[in-house]
Amino acid sequence: MKDVQLYRQILGLSEPWDVKSVRLIPEATEIEVEVECTQKVWACGQCRERMHVQGWEKRRWRHLDSCQFKTWVVAEVPRVICQQHGSQTVPVPWAEKFSRFTRLFERLAIDVLLECSVKAASEMLRISWDEADGIKQRAVARGLERKESEPPRMLGVDEKSAGRGQNYVTVVARIEPGKPATVEYVGDGRKQEALDAYWQGLPETHREAVEAVAMDLWEAYRNSTLEHVPGAERKIVHDPYHLMKHLGDAVDSVRRQEHRVLLGQGDDRLLGTKYQWLRGWENIPESQREAFDQLKGQTLKTSRAWALKEMFRDFWHMTTEMDARDYFQSWYAWAIRSRLEPVKKVAQMLKRHLPNILTYFTHRITNAALEGLNNRIAGLVKKAYGYRNRERFKTDILFHIGGLNLYPTA
Numbered sequence: 001m002k003d004v005q006l007y008r009q010i011l012g013l014s015e016p017w018d019v020k021s022v023r024l025i026p027e028a029t030e031i032e033v034e035v036e037c038t039q040k041v042w043a044c045g046q047c048r049e050r051m052h053v054q055g056w057e058k059r060r061w062r063h064l065d066s067c068q069f070k071t072w073v074v075a076e077v078p079r080v081i082c083q084q085h086g087s088q089t090v091p092v093p094w095a096e097k098f099s100r101f102t103r104l105f106e107r108l109a110i111d112v113l114l115e116c117s118v119k120a121a122s123e124m125l126r127i128s129w130d131e132a133d134g135i136k137q138r139a140v141a142r143g144l145e146r147k148e149s150e151p152p153r154m155l156g157v158d159e160k161s162a163g164r165g166q167n168y169v170t171v172v173a174r175i176e177p178g179k180p181a182t183v184e185y186v187g188d189g190r191k192q193e194a195l196d197a198y199w200q201g202l203p204e205t206h207r208e209a210v211e212a213v214a215m216d217l218w219e220a221y222r223n224s225t226l227e228h229v230p231g232a233e234r235k236i237v238h239d240p241y242h243l244m245k246h247l248g249d250a251v252d253s254v255r256r257q258e259h260r261v262l263l264g265q266g267d268d269r270l271l272g273t274k275y276q277w278l279r280g281w282e283n284i285p286e287s288q289r290e291a292f293d294q295l296k297g298q299t300l301k302t303s304r305a306w307a308l309k310e311m312f313r314d315f316w317h318m319t320t321e322m323d324a325r326d327y328f329q330s331w332y333a334w335a336i337r338s339r340l341e342p343v344k345k346v347a348q349m350l351k352r353h354l355p356n357i358l359t360y361f362t363h364r365i366t367n368a369a370l371e372g373l374n375n376r377i378a379g380l381v382k383k384a385y386g387y388r389n390r391e392r393f394k395t396d397i398l399f400h401i402g403g404l405n406l407y408p409t410a
């Protein structure tokens, strides 16, 4: 096959576009594929009025490498002038409007960017950092534009830190059961306005269609949802994923205090046990179970706090809201008499929010989606060593977890 034919095939060209020549530039290790257009009459992109070509504009697109040779497509693109819509170049089949890369190159770049940092991708693809970043941003814009607005049914709202200073965003994700969470929206900061903006961008019918919104005990999000979602009193769910963390924190602060006191008496029983108390018993490695059982059986404040936390895990297994309410009452009575200040504090907080904890028994928000979402965002922050720039953090969340169709059309 001759090289002209080869590139015609590779670029998928058909009438009126064709490869005119293929030029190897050895000193630059580059290949230039010249494409020409034979059609002299084109329609305006907007009104379809047919017009003769008025001139030509030379343009260049980076294409996939050919055996390490940087490959460029160059073409004189016909320019037409519509009486109504002005001067315009005609669309080329191998690239999107205004792009300096062919669709295939852009597609590859997106795949690379999904796997590594902008810096690494730009080195691998031999483009500048700005170009790689531009491909990412265009991919997100493209994805958002195409996104079908199916009304969200189950949502999770969370604040996420960019990992540097007090730089927060508000993330709204779809958490439909059995599917990985996808981010719907990322707002600036974690105040009420951040979430208000999301609700205000939804049509009324979509806001009505929302069935459940999972969130932590955070007044700003709660108030925003109450103001914007009809029937929100029965839709807000303070879910196990968020609440168990508060209890875990309480156990940990009991352990730290007790450890300090014990160490003062030369007792290091609690040394290095932090994570054992935070895990559920079934997640403790087999090899540590016996030692842990022995430890939690001792008269320690920490083991009491742990038992209260574990007992609260059973709360989520109640079958009806009524059973759950009863269970909570007895748990609360025990927690409040525990003389463990951090646990008491959490118990009181839970009691205050009980109505929207009990909504769990109607909506059954599972941990999987929320946990997956949290881990993926934490992974992005870690990979970026924290984001200094909030816009970049927002773009990355949508690029990686937005569930968007990022690619240019083939």
Ligand SMILES: [Zn+2]
Pocket: 044, 045, 046, 047, 048, 049, 082, 083, 084, 085, 086
């Ligand atoms: Zn026109």
